[in-house]
Amino acid sequence: MTETTVSAPLAADGRIETAVQRMRRHQRLVLALRLAVLVVLIGGWEFGVRLGAIDPFFFGQPSGIVTKLIDWTENGTSIGPLWMQIWVTIYEAGAGFLIGSAMGILCGIALGRNQLLSDVFSIYIKVANSIPRVVLGSIFIVALGLGAASKIALAVVMVFFVVFANAFQGVREADKNLIANARILGASNWQMTRAVVLPSALSWILASLHVSFGFALVGAIVGEFLGAREGMGLLIATAQGSFDSNGVFAAMIVIAIVALLAEWILTVIENRLLTWRPDTTVNE
Amino acid sequence: MSAIASPSAVALKNVARRFVTPSGDVLSALEDFDLTIAPGEFMAVVGPTGCGKSTTLGLIAGLARPQGGEVTLFDAPVTGVDRRVGFVFQQDAVFPWRDVLGNVMAGPLFRGVPKDKAETEARDWITRVGLKGFEHHHPHQLSGGMRKRVALAQTFINNPQVLLMDEPFSALDVQTRELMQEELLQLWAQAKSAVLFVTHDLDEAILLADRVAVLTTRPARVKSVHTIDLPRPRDVATLRYDERFIAIARKISDDLREEVLRARAGH
Numbered sequence: 001m002t003e004t005t006v007s008a009p010l011a012a013d014g015r016i017e018t019a020v021q022r023m024r025r026h027q028r029l030v031l032a033l034r035l036a037v038l039v040v041l042i043g044g045w046e047f048g049v050r051l052g053a054i055d056p057f058f059f060g061q062p063s064g065i066v067t068k069l070i071d072w073t074e075n076g077t078s079i080g081p082l083w084m085q086i087w088v089t090i091y092e093a094g095a096g097f098l099i100g101s102a103m104g105i106l107c108g109i110a111l112g113r114n115q116l117l118s119d120v121f122s123i124y125i126k127v128a129n130s131i132p133r134v135v136l137g138s139i140f141i142v143a144l145g146l147g148a149a150s151k152i153a154l155a156v157v158m159v160f161f162v163v164f165a166n167a168f169q170g171v172r173e174a175d176k177n178l179i180a181n182a183r184i185l186g187a188s189n190w191q192m193t194r195a196v197v198l199p200s201a202l203s204w205i206l207a208s209l210h211v212s213f214g215f216a217l218v219g220a221i222v223g224e225f226l227g228a229r230e231g232m233g234l235l236i237a238t239a240q241g242s243f244d245s246n247g248v249f250a251a252m253i254v255i256a257i258v259a260l261l262a263e264w265i266l267t268v269i270e271n272r273l274l275t276w277r278p279d280t281t282v283n284e
Numbered sequence: 285m286s287a288i289a290s291p292s293a294v295a296l297k298n299v300a301r302r303f304v305t306p307s308g309d310v311l312s313a314l315e316d317f318d319l320t321i322a323p324g325e326f327m328a329v330v331g332p333t334g335c336g337k338s339t340t341l342g343l344i345a346g347l348a349r350p351q352g353g354e355v356t357l358f359d360a361p362v363t364g365v366d367r368r369v370g371f372v373f374q375q376d377a378v379f380p381w382r383d384v385l386g387n388v389m390a391g392p393l394f395r396g397v398p399k400d401k402a403e404t405e406a407r408d409w410i411t412r413v414g415l416k417g418f419e420h421h422h423p424h425q426l427s428g429g430m431r432k433r434v435a436l437a438q439t440f441i442n443n444p445q446v447l448l449m450d451e452p453f454s455a456l457d458v459q460t461r462e463l464m465q466e467e468l469l470q471l472w473a474q475a476k477s478a479v480l481f482v483t484h485d486l487d488e489a490i491l492l493a494d495r496v497a498v499l500t501t502r503p504a505r506v507k508s509v510h511t512i513d514l515p516r517p518r519d520v521a522t523l524r525y526d527e528r529f530i531a532i533a534r535k536i537s538d539d540l541r542e543e544v545l546r547a548r549a550g551h
Contacts, residue, residue, distance in 0.1 A: 175377075177373050177375050177376075177377040178377055178379060180345075180347055180371070180373070180377070181371065181373060181377035181378075182379075182390070182394070183347070183365050184345055184347075184365055184369060184370065184371040185390055185391040185394050185395075185438065185439075185442065186365075186367060186391055186394035186395040186442065187390075187394040188394070191394050195379070195390070195394075196379065199379070199381040200381075202381075275422075276380055276381040276382070276383075276422045276423075276424070277380075277424070278424040278425075
């Protein structure tokens with residue numbers, strides 16, 4: 001009897017330990033395979049160029065891209081220092097993102113809470129949403145000039161609809177029981193919006209913010225393509241004009257890093273705001 | 285026992301509530317519904333599933349309007365959500381993004397009580413429902429029974445004179461349900477509010493209530509009202525084996541079974 005009671009917990013511990021080990025081994029395997037994929041892709045590209053299978057004039061070359069990035073950071077780009085271009089694009093995308101998402105959240109909640117407003121405006125929003133909005137960039141350049149304002153406007157338009165649609169849906173999906181409970185507890189309309197509707201729409205809104213920062217970057221860069229004096233979009237357009245494919249790829253990498261950083265910041269903010277949610281993700 | 289001498293906390297007179305279904309038919313949930321609850325009285329309502337028990341509560345709470353008849357609170361017609369009414373829902377209706385303290389404080393804060401006073405009151409209620417030490421837990425970290433305790437504290441802190449309960453313990457396991465019933469009786473004994481307790485569990489209705497109303501199948505009417513003359517305080521754990529309890533249960537259950545069978549035949 002005593003033997004079994006002593007050995008049982010030991011056996012359980014042993015099992016747990018192997019499970020943890022198995023998980024760790026799996027994680028290491030995934031990491032190694034990911035690195036392998038990267039090495040094969042980049043290495044294949046580089047060797048393809050060296051062996052003459054890929055034309056670097058059209059498709060660039062990894063080592064060339066790295067050289068380009070080093071050159072840009074050390075000597076600046078053809079249109080000014082690299083940091084300046086990055087900053088301009090971040091500023092335009094960031095301002096557009098903030099304004100667009102604030103407008104989207106406000107309109108989404110207003111229309112979600114008010115049946116008449118949503119009945120009247122939903123048709124116009126559907127129409128506006130079906131217009132290819134990038135085309136508006138041309139109008140904005142004409143109307144607002146070559147400065148930051150036209151790019152911010154384009155980024156706002158890109159962001160607004162995504163955030164709006166999610167905020168609206170989030171408000172509509174708010175739990176009817178919670179709303180009834182808050183009303184009986186004594187909440188006024190404004191208190192209801194603040195204490196019940198906004199928190200329940202928050203996970204929807206935050207999900208849309210992840211997607212929409214990418215859209216804001218697209219808006220800013222396309223705006224710079226169409227006409228600008230500085231920014232990453234102009235840098236890409238300039239590289240394209242001088243048939244410098246390494247330059248295009250280098251600018252692309254810089255933009256990707258900016259987007260990943262923004263994504264990371266948004267995730268940190270999201271986790272702060274949604275601490276009340278049960279943990280659904282154990283790792284990653 | 286004239287109508288003038290005995291004021292009512294809740295009265296429904298000839299109430300009708302009908303819905304229009306998407307296909308255009310009119311569905312009648314309540315017809316000629318009469319029910320009166322005296323101040324401080326514990327009234328339980330039992331009836332076949334889907335007969336319109338929850339609809340009744342919604343009308344008294346002011347969440348919906350009747351198409352006919354009159355609903356009054358302390359002899360004044362219900363025109364909207366009334367501050368004297370508390371409501372405990374069947375499903376979880378505590379705010380998942382607020383901790384226990386924030387949830388219990390919600391009512392007073394909505395009603396304009398200063399924050400520090402609301403917090404003192406809330407801490408007192410949290411202690412009373414046995415959740416001391418869990419003030420900063422979020423609902424998802426609590427068990428179903430504990431979330432129900434939060435809901436009770438959240439409702440009782442507003443000091444309701446009329447307490448509406450919509451099958452509040454139906455989702456709990458048997459042991460937890462018994463504890464919560466006991467707890468509810470204690471809270472009610474202190475609060476002295478009029479209670480309308482909707483349930484499909486006849487035993488629960490008899491254990492808790494002063495009177496039990498049996499509803500007919502849809503459209504719901506009050507079929508019969510039974511006075512439960514079991515002495516208080518009642519011991520929820522042992523009362524159900526008492527001979528008087530069994531006699532009452534047998535009498536009402538005959539009444540109820542008739543309606544359940546009719547409901548089954550009709551659907």
